[in-house]
Amino acid sequence: MSGKYEKLQQQFLCCYPVKKMAWSSVKLPLNWEDQKELIAATSGHPMNQRYPVRRSYLEAFVKQLMHLLREQEEIHDDIYSSLCGPLAEKTDNGSVSYAYKHYLLEPGAHITLRESNSFVSEGTTGLCTWEAALALGDYLLQHRDVVSGKNIVELGAGAGLLGILLKLPALKLKVGQVLLTDGSEPCVQLMRENIDLNFPNTPSEERPQAEQLSWDAVSDFPWQSRAETDLLLAADVIYDDSQFDALLGALDYFYKRRGNELETLLASTVRNVDTLHKFMTQLDIHGYKVTPCANVSACASHFCRDHTAAVQIISIRR
Ligand SMILES: C[S@@+](CC[C@H](N)C(=O)[O-])C[C@H]1O[C@@H](n2cnc3c(N)ncnc32)[C@H](O)[C@@H]1O
Known part of the structure; x- marks a missing residue:
């Protein structure tokens, strides 16, 4: 294949x-061979055929x-028959449906995730x-020194993208232990499935791990059986101010354990400026120093965003 439709391919597979x-890469009229190639x-x-x-x-x-092809006389059969391909499955009771997304990052490096088709399901986002998470992933790929040699814990890790990214052998990020955590049990189950999907033959010490962890219960977690945490990550966890105390309590626990020798990278979509501002004020009151991280450059983006x-994206230190 010539790679003519590389961008469309990357976008399609992650449901951009x-x-x-x-679409500007589709030069009209599109001949028979090009329709087939697209x-x-x-x-x-093959990734879409399987997942x-x-x-x-x-x-x-x-x-x-x-x-796009409406003016053309001939439409390739493959375009019609693509609608008859394999279907992503539904759960037994039909209430939550899942499908797959494939994030092509660079040649030889991709992530496949099973994800819910709804933004909110099973009582979690x-x-x-x-x-x-995509933006923070891009940031980490553009600032590899930030993660190199570090033992990393992610809070509110959702479907598990970042931890899988950090441990992907093809990216050679040289991170230490990676622990993905989330308070929601369905998320932890999904993360484990996604880890299995992306590391089918990898020994467990070279995979990310996933555990259930609610922010208001961090002190109950068996941290003594794990390496000390050097870096905390969190993406899109600042949207519900009723959770701020729990999150700040969790941060306080981690920073105290490390004598404040710890950095947190927090990525937040700016939906509600007041909510974010409220959290920043709380960070200040709790003695944290916040530094905005360099912008994630759009042209060097590994993810389609x-x-x-x-x-x-901010760096939090104390
Ligand atoms: C909007 S999702 C973000 C998921 C993922 N980080 C991402 O960006 O794709 C927020 C996540 O935070 C988790 N979460 C919310 N409150 C939590 C709490 N108190 N303790 C642990 N996890 C929590 C949710 O279960 C959910 O997975």
């Missing part, structure tokens, strides 16, 4: 918004493609990956 895809690069991709993206996304993609909402 259809309307914002790189479908092979997207819905026909399909959600049905509604595939339909929206095909609809947009047909719209964590069964899908949020923009702030649509940048509709600004994401702020």
